Amino acid sequence: MSQAIVEIKDVTFSRGEKTIYKNMSFSVPKGKITAIMGPSGIGKTTMLRLIGGQLKPDSGDILFEGKSIPSMTRAALYDARKNMSMLFQSGALFTDMSVFDNIAFPLREHTTLNEELIRLVVLMKLQAVGLRGARDLMPSELSGGMARRVALARAIALDPELIMYDEPFAGQDPISMGVLVKLIKSLNEVLGLSSLIVTHDVTEVLSIAEHVIIIAEQGVIGSGTAQEMLAHRSPLVQQFLQGLSDGPVPFHQPANPYEQELLSGGAV
Amino acid sequence: MINFFQKLGHKTLSRFASLGRSTSMLFGALVNMPNIRKGTPLLIRQLYMIGHQSLLIIMVSGLFIGMVLALQGYTVLVGYGAEDSLGPLVALSLLRELGPVVTALLFAGRAGSALTAEIGLMKATEQLSSLEMMAIDPLKRVIAPRFWAGFISMPLLALIFSAVAILGAHLVGVDWLGVDSGSFWSIMQAQVSFEKDILNGIIKSFVFALVVTWIALYKGYDCIPTSEGISKATTETVVHSSLAVLGFDFLLTAVMFSG
Numbered sequence: 107m108s109q110a111i112v113e114i115k116d117v118t119f120s121r122g123e124k125t126i127y128k129n130m131s132f133s134v135p136k137g138k139i140t141a142i143m144g145p146s147g148i149g150k151t152t153m154l155r156l157i158g159g160q161l162k163p164d165s166g167d168i169l170f171e172g173k174s175i176p177s178m179t180r181a182a183l184y185d186a187r188k189n190m191s192m193l194f195q196s197g198a199l200f201t202d203m204s205v206f207d208n209i210a211f212p213l214r215e216h217t218t219l220n221e222e223l224i225r226l227v228v229l230m231k232l233q234a235v236g237l238r239g240a241r242d243l244m245p246s247e248l249s250g251g252m253a254r255r256v257a258l259a260r261a262i263a264l265d266p267e268l269i270m271y272d273e274p275f276a277g278q279d280p281i282s283m284g285v286l287v288k289l290i291k292s293l294n295e296v297l298g299l300s301s302l303i304v305t306h307d308v309t310e311v312l313s314i315a316e317h318v319i320i321i322a323e324q325g326v327i328g329s330g331t332a333q334e335m336l337a338h339r340s341p342l343v344q345q346f347l348q349g350l351s352d353g354p355v356p357f358h359q360p361a362n363p364y365e366q367e368l369l370s371g372g373a374v
Numbered sequence: 375m376i377n378f379f380q381k382l383g384h385k386t387l388s389r390f391a392s393l394g395r396s397t398s399m400l401f402g403a404l405v406n407m408p409n410i411r412k413g414t415p416l417l418i419r420q421l422y423m424i425g426h427q428s429l430l431i432i433m434v435s436g437l438f439i440g441m442v443l444a445l446q447g448y449t450v451l452v453g454y455g456a457e458d459s460l461g462p463l464v465a466l467s468l469l470r471e472l473g474p475v476v477t478a479l480l481f482a483g484r485a486g487s488a489l490t491a492e493i494g495l496m497k498a499t500e501q502l503s504s505l506e507m508m509a510i511d512p513l514k515r516v517i518a519p520r521f522w523a524g525f526i527s528m529p530l531l532a533l534i535f536s537a538v539a540i541l542g543a544h545l546v547g548v549d550w551l552g553v554d555s556g557s558f559w560s561i562m563q564a565q566v567s568f569e570k571d572i573l574n575g576i577i578k579s580f581v582f583a584l585v586v587t588w589i590a591l592y593k594g595y596d597c598i599p600t601s602e603g604i605s606k607a608t609t610e611t612v613v614h615s616s617l618a619v620l621g622f623d624f625l626l627t628a629v630m631f632s633g
Contacts, residue, residue: 158507187509198504212508215412 251282440542
């Protein structure tokens with residue numbers, strides 16, 4: 107495997123009483139599209155927040171470009187974050203700024219470019235996502251799919267090494283879904299960056315992902331190429347990829363036996 | 375019984391934890407001031423949103439409170455033939471107490487609740503997280519300008535409140551009820567001391583500004599990012615800051631004026 111941009115080593119993380127990950131390890135190869143999949147509620151977004159340094163693991167280490175994120179000082183962490191960006195599920199555009207200013211924002215904060223150059227960069231980024239015509243709109247005037255594309259343009263404004271996508275396809279109509287799939291793939295190729303997609307939309311992501319990691323039961327249950335995953339022997343992987351309602355992940359929440367509960371008259 | 379102590383202990387612990395979080399938030403916002411070139415436009419915008427937008431309610435309330443104060447004061451004073459003292463009565467009660475306190479209460483309702491709701495929604499829509507991921511500290515970018523704007527505008531609003539209220543009292547006392555204008559102003563001038571009354575009032579205002587803005591910002595920053603959480607946080611801002619203002623007012627009055 108080529109060099110890794112992110113390495114997760116023996117990470118354990120719990121929230122309150124609930125253990126989310128137990129000694130989990132995997133790595134995200136450089137320059138490829140990697141997908142992290144798993145049933146909802148498994149803590150996929152938490153994974154991205156751990157990589158971004160917004161949360162700290164209970165034990166284990168997370169390396170970004172070879173440097174340990176959890177043990178960084180605040181200043182070093184903020185420096186490292188300039189090389190990664192994250193596309194939030196909601197887009198998280200700043201609602202008090204226009205589309206143009208939203209994309210110009212990281213440039214104005216982190217670079218010393220003058221306004222003329224910033225204008226050029228913003229227009230180039232908007233052209234890449236096909237929304238140059240929407241530069242003067244406010245975020246409230248955008249549809250969900252457009253907001254996500256604007257957020258994507260903002261995420262690539264500083265030319266990061268790594269983009270993390272949090273559920274980029276959730277709640278999108280088939281057309282915007284297709285547009286996003288194409289964008290993620292072409293941006294990854296053209297800009298030579300690494301992409302990490304967290305999702306449970308199997309078909310979309312398997313069509314573009316070069317490396318797939320499936321998380322369930324507090325750890326990685328399978329990883330490899332899309333073909334390897336489709337041929338994986340684990341019943342859990344198969345249940346997830348084929349979307350079966352019952353299997354190793356049961357349809358029913360654990361509860362008392364059905365008859366007992368119905369006949370007890372609420373006295374359980 | 376044990377349950378009671380357990381609950382009490384749990385509550386105390388969570389109060390202290392929240393005090394710690396709020397202090398670290400304020401500390402994080404105030405150390406390493408943002409640079410002047412980027413910070414000034416943000417501060418000016420917040421001064422406009424927080425200070426200027428509160429002007430109308432402050433001035434209207436001031437006018438009416440001044441008028442009512444004059445009316446009530448006059449009916450009592452005239453019984454002793456002391457209606458000439460209406461000027462100092464109104465001025466002292468406004469500058470020492472009503473100006474800072476009522477302004478702080480109005481400010482908590484008008485600007486504090488708006489601050490909490492705005493920051494709570496920024497948190498709920500992941501705007502604060504996304505700032506962090508863009509390597510921009512939300513404490514410096516979002517919290518600090520709002521804190522300074524509140525801290526600067528509230529004492530100014532309190533002074534405007536007192537000034538408008540004194541004019542309102544003049545309107546009722548002198549123009550309507552017939553108190554002599556000369557004695558209204560001259561006795562007021564003779565009785566009001568700059569250090570003891572005006573300065574102490576301003577100090578009170580700064581303390582209230584710190585308390586109200588801090589509570590409003592913290593409640594928004596620490597809220598549970600759901601619609602229910604934000605509505606609860608907004609209510610708590612108004613209730614907690616109003617109570618804190620009244621409590622601090624008593625303490626400060628005891629220190630400043632009892633000696």
